Amino acid sequence: MPRPILATIDSAAIAHNLERARSATRDANARLWAVIKANAYGHGIERIYAGLSGADGLAMLDFDEALRVRALGWTQPILMLEGCFGVDDYATVFAHNLTVVIHQFEQIDWLRSAVSQFGYTGRVDVYLKLNTDMNRVGLSATDFASAHEQLLNMPVVAHISLMTHFANADLEAGADSAWRQFGQVSAPILECQPQTECCLSNSAAVLSAPVTHGQWVRPGIMIYGGSPFADKSAADCGLRPAMTLSTRVIATRSIAAGQAIGYGSSFVAPHDMRIGVIACGYADGYPRHAPDGTPIVVAGVRTRLIGRVSMDMMMVDLTPIPNAQIGTEVELWGAQLPIDEVAQAAGTIGYELMCALSNRVPVQVLPL
Numbered sequence: 001m002p003r004p005i006l007a008t009i010d011s012a013a014i015a016h017n018l019e020r021a022r023s024a025t026r027d028a029n030a031r032l033w034a035v036i037k038a039n040a041y042g043h044g045i046e047r048i049y050a051g052l053s054g055a056d057g058l059a060m061l062d063f064d065e066a067l068r069v070r071a072l073g074w075t076q077p078i079l080m081l082e083g084c085f086g087v088d089d090y091a092t093v094f095a096h097n098l099t100v101v102i103h104q105f106e107q108i109d110w111l112r113s114a115v116s117q118f119g120y121t122g123r124v125d126v127y128l129k130l131n132t133d134m135n136r137v138g139l140s141a142t143d144f145a146s147a148h149e150q151l152l153n154m155p156v157v158a159h160i161s162l163m164t165h166f167a168n169a170d171l172e173a174g175a176d177s178a179w180r181q182f183g184q185v186s187a188p189i190l191e192c193q194p195q196t197e198c199c200l201s202n203s204a205a206v207l208s209a210p211v212t213h214g215q216w217v218r219p220g221i222m223i224y225g226g227s228p229f230a231d232k233s234a235a236d237c238g239l240r241p242a243m244t245l246s247t248r249v250i251a252t253r254s255i256a257a258g259q260a261i262g263y264g265s266s267f268v269a270p271h272d273m274r275i276g277v278i279a280c281g282y283a284d285g286y287p288r289h290a291p292d293g294t295p296i297v298v299a300g301v302r303t304r305l306i307g308r309v310s311m312d313m314m315m316v317d318l319t320p321i322p323n324a325q326i327g328t329e330v331e332l333w334g335a336q337l338p339i340d341e342v343a344q345a346a347g348t349i350g351y352e353l354m355c356a357l358s359n360r361v362p363v364q365v366l367p368l
């Protein structure tokens with residue numbers, strides 16, 4: 001009998017959340033880059049592919065992920081969010097018709113070199129990225145126009161779109177300043193080239209920002225049914241969880257008041273209690289730093305983690321579920337327990353928990 005842990009991916013939830021992203025933009029013509037970096041936020045690109053048919057393009061940053069998407073038969077646009085890491089990457093860009101972000105001058109130089117080195121006579125679409133409040137990657141406001149000018153004069157470049165990435169769109173009015181900076185820098189370009197397309201919004205901006213989004217948006221977390229906000233649940237955003245992580249009770253025991261549980265004896269029973277051992281640990285991707293009290297659902301009833309998370313097991317309080325026994329179903333996060341609540345208890349965000357799902361966890365995909 002296999003260890004009872006299982007992740008279930010709900011294809012219909014992915015499709016629903018994409019549709020939700022589309023309606024949230026309040027622009028029937030807005031097009032969606034579904035962000036599927038980090039192996040679709042841990043869900044598995046191949047596993048969620050069926051649910052992605054409503055997307056207009058797929059965005060990621062690993063070139064091998066782009067190749068996997070093409071191998072699945074995706075013929076629509078693919079956006080490489082960090083662009084090329086060197087000259088050679090352009091060979092992949094040319095061969096597979098990828099759209100690349102240009103966030104620094106070196107990437108323009110590499111493109112020139114690649115054209116002559118590979119004798120490329122086709123064209124590529126590029127996304128020129130402005131740095132706003134993030135100060136991570138992106139051209140400065142002073143360099144933006146000259147980078148645009150260089151690209152305009154390169155025969156290899158087909159369409160040039162303009163983008164930025166919000167640092168604070170999950171906060172009240174957090175995107176306003178970046179949105180204004182983008183507006184100022186892009187205005188002269190849009191005046192000369194009014195057909196130029198723009199792309200600004202991540203999930204938080206799609207769901208909240210009173211900004212105009214441009215022709216394309218880039219939702220990520222919301223597609224998987226996670227909330228981008230600390231103070232607003234995914235359900236309140238109209239989203240459905242795409243992943244449910246479940247397991248079962250594999251042992252139960254009764255302990256007396258004063259007895260400790262797990263490594264470090266960090267939890268001491270305040271009274272006689274019955275506990276369950278469940279088959280999930282940090283080697284499955286569950287956060288080891290999740291404290292006592294982190295919510296867990298057993299047989300549909302909310303209870304709590306007690307003691308330190310071990311590699312392959314952890315313990316739960318069975319006080320509210322007296323009938324629980326070996327084989328009783330447990331949900332770590334998903335349909336009954338929002339991943340964001342677990343993340344919050346563990347001092348992190350749903351994004352990190354999703355991405356950390358370990359390879360050893362078997363995955364079942366519910367078809368559309």
Ligand SMILES: *Cc1c(COP(=O)(O)O)cnc(C)c1O
Pocket residue numbers: 035037081165201202203204218219220221222228
């Ligand atoms: C990850 C990412 C997104 C998606 O962000 P979410 O918060 O998951 O919606 C959009 N744009 C860029 C550049 C990203 O790196």
